Amino acid sequence: MQTSQRRTFFLLLAVALACFLAFIPFNRTGAADPNMLAVFEIDEYAQYPHLLRMLTPGDTFYQSLRNFVVYLHYFYGYVFYFFSAVLILPLKLALGPEWADQTRLLVTVLRQGINVLPMLAANLLLVWMQTRFRSWWRALGLFLLLLAAPAVVVNNLWWHPDSLVQIFIVLTLFFLDRDAFQYKRDFLLAAVACGLAIGTKHLGLFFVLCVPVYLGWGVLRRAITWRRAVGLGALFVVVMCATVVISNPLLLLPQERAAILATQSKQIVETSTGMFTAGSAPFFAGGYPADLRVHYGEAAFVLLALAGLGLGIANPQRRRLNVLILAWMIPLTVVIITFATRRTHYWLPVLLPAFSGLVNFFPETGEELPFKLSIKLRRVLQGLAAALILVQFALFLRQDAQILSTHLRREEQAPAVQFFNRLESEWLSQLPQKELVVFRDWKVYYPARAARSVEMSWSMPTLQIIAESNPDLIVLEQANLNLFSDPAIIERAIDPGDMQAIQQFYAAAQGDALPGYQLVLSDSFAAAYLRDSLAP
Structure with missing residues (x-):
């Protein structure tokens, strides 16, 4: 040079x-x-x-x-x-x-x-x-x-x-x-x-x-x-x-x-x-x-x-x-x-x-x-x-x-973090059982410190997956609830058989009909379902 x-x-x-x-x-x-x-x-x-x-x-x-x-x-x-x-x-x-x-x-x-x-x-x-x-x-x-x-x-x-x-x-x-x-x-x-x-x-x-x-x-x-x-x-x-x-x-x-x-x-x-x-x-x-x-x-x-x-x-x-x-x-x-x-x-x-x-x-x-x-x-x-x-x-x-x-303010402003804070203050802090097994959607926030385990499925949840993991708390994104609960999504799916099981799960959640769980909190970002035995 x-x-x-x-x-x-x-x-x-x-x-x-x-x-x-x-x-x-x-x-x-x-x-x-x-x-x-x-x-x-x-x-x-x-x-x-x-x-x-x-x-x-x-x-x-x-x-x-x-x-x-x-x-x-x-x-x-x-x-x-x-x-x-x-x-x-x-x-x-x-x-x-x-x-x-x-x-x-x-x-x-x-x-x-x-x-x-x-x-x-x-x-x-x-x-x-x-x-x-x-x-x-x-x-x-x-x-x-x-x-x-x-x-x-x-x-x-x-x-x-x-x-x-x-x-x-x-x-x-x-x-x-x-x-x-x-x-x-x-x-x-x-x-x-x-x-x-x-x-x-x-x-x-x-x-x-x-x-x-x-x-x-x-x-x-x-x-x-x-x-x-x-x-x-x-x-x-x-x-x-x-x-x-x-x-x-x-x-x-x-x-x-x-x-x-x-x-x-x-x-x-x-x-x-x-x-x-x-x-x-x-x-x-x-x-x-x-x-x-x-x-x-x-x-x-x-x-x-x-x-x-x-x-x-x-x-x-x-x-x-x-x-x-x-x-x-x-x-x-x-x-x-x-x-x-x-x-x-x-x-x-x-x-x-x-x-x-x-x-x-x-x-x-x-x-x-x-x-x-x-x-x-x-x-x-x-x-x-x-x-x-x-x-x-x-x-x-x-x-x-x-x-x-x-980006600089995203932790405080993230809907996922705000939803967890609200869930913790309104529900989780009142539960006698402090450590929970949690199943969540991909982008839901639930820190490991607040649970015994936090699980998710990369292939999307189904009723069978939930039965096998047997969580105390299920937290789902509203975007997924709206998208995957629609029966029409089965026709657009790459694998209709797999999608049918996913659609059945989200449809049940959308209608607050998940077996053994009840909806305890919902906002524009997510919905939380607590095990019946833990819900008041």
């Missing part, structure tokens, strides 16, 4: 550090205890016990090692759990025997280290790839824009694999671009990064177009022959697959491999067809989706970013990187808009690289736009692009302020 580039790098590093520190107070919320995680992020609640178990010593060294490696939650790869465990291990050693009770501290560190930090690194790398830090204002402007995207802000507020996947995807693009048709070390490092993306959350599979385009391009440039291109493609796949296996060693064990493949197959089916009910409206059926507008910007802004990639492709000096980004984006975009399950963070690896192409509207000093335009027309075009970017940046900041303000 030249001196000016180093100065820009340290400027962006200072911004990144300030951003990292700024998220700490927000990431401390919603984690008073493990059960509170379910209220705000059900994925965190599902993941957290497995991480604790990984770090729990067994009776023997072998059992401790097995706990660390056999992580059981195979919806995500071992890479995610390995880095999470390594991050928490020093805290475990420092906090002593009661380390697992420090939920707020542990979850804060996980959110900061597994989501905020890798996302900052991924965005910093994107800025380097597009600007080379040669212009401080271009680099700083793009970095701030990427950081301000509400989807990035939201993703910084939970513990999930998406930021790790983001850095691996950006690294794959980085190494392919840096390889510059040499097909040497960087090409193989791209295969390693791609394997890590697959081994974390299978998104590396969507380089299925990007890598062939890069190889075919090399053939057209006469950098390699078709025969060598085929061999290099095979080598890329071998290195990629080896990385997947090395980063997920359980794939070497037949029993665990079968469990991993079964879990991943189930997840792909649920993502493509739906979890409980089948089908969904076409992605753009109602026009430009509201969640995209809120988290990634207006349609005009997204189109401007795509136009920026187009400008980069038209510029011979920037063509390789922007072609690679576009070739990466296409397969994943097709899958997102055609699959039934759509969540906002799915677009992060698609749209953040696309947004990086906006700098192509503002060439460096001495460069020109790829099209021959008069100075006046060029200034008009750049002025319009700058105006749209600034307007969208302002909209981003307004949305960010709303997100963060709500």
Whole structure:
């Protein structure tokens, strides 16, 4: 790096550090205890016990090692759990025997280290790839824009694999671009990064177009022959697959491999067809989706970013990187808009690289736009692009302020927490039996300290499940009561037989006809049913 580039790098590093520190107070919320995680992020609640178990010593060294490696939650790869465990291990050693009770501290560190930090690194790398830090204002402007995207802000507020996947995807693009048709070390490092993306959350599979385009391009440039291109493609796949296996060693064990493949197959089916009910409206059926507008910007802004990639492709000096980004984006975009399950963070690896192409509207000093335009027309075009970017940046900041303000107060304002507090004051405090066996819906809050055990069913409750668990108290979400009590849901179900049992349970609860229980408290969020023998 030249001196000016180093100065820009340290400027962006200072911004990144300030951003990292700024998220700490927000990431401390919603984690008073493990059960509170379910209220705000059900994925965190599902993941957290497995991480604790990984770090729990067994009776023997072998059992401790097995706990660390056999992580059981195979919806995500071992890479995610390995880095999470390594991050928490020093805290475990420092906090002593009661380390697992420090939920707020542990979850804060996980959110900061597994989501905020890798996302900052991924965005910093994107800025380097597009600007080379040669212009401080271009680099700083793009970095701030990427950081301000509400989807990035939201993703910084939970513990999930998406930021790790983001850095691996950006690294794959980085190494392919840096390889510059040499097909040497960087090409193989791209295969390693791609394997890590697959081994974390299978998104590396969507380089299925990007890598062939890069190889075919090399053939057209006469950098390699078709025969060598085929061999290099095979080598890329071998290195990629080896990385997947090395980063997920359980794939070497037949029993665990079968469990991993079964879990991943189930997840792909649920993502493509739906979890409980089948089908969904076409992605753009109602026009430009509201969640995209809120988290990634207006349609005009997204189109401007795509136009920026187009400008980069038209510029011979920037063509390789922007072609690679576009070739990466296409397969994943097709899958997102055609699959039934759509969540906002799915677009992060698609749209953040696309947004990086906006700098192509503002060439460096001495460069020109790829099209021959008069100075006046060029200034008009750049002025319009700058105006749209600034307007969208302002909209981003307004949305960010709303997100963060709500997030900071979410423990006190959460309907789930308010319902529990009311339930405890009006009913539970009056019961002679203080410790209860509780069955709850996914997002209902009931801290373990207030019960002998707190149970839930990931497959949704039925009358049979309730009879088997025999709880003293049942707490159900009103949203589930309204949705699953409707007989029409059986027709939309992926498995009508399973749904019929779920519908019968919620219909009974909706009508206050659960055998052996009576409704004691209900509001707009939840309803609580107490065992007849405990109710007054």
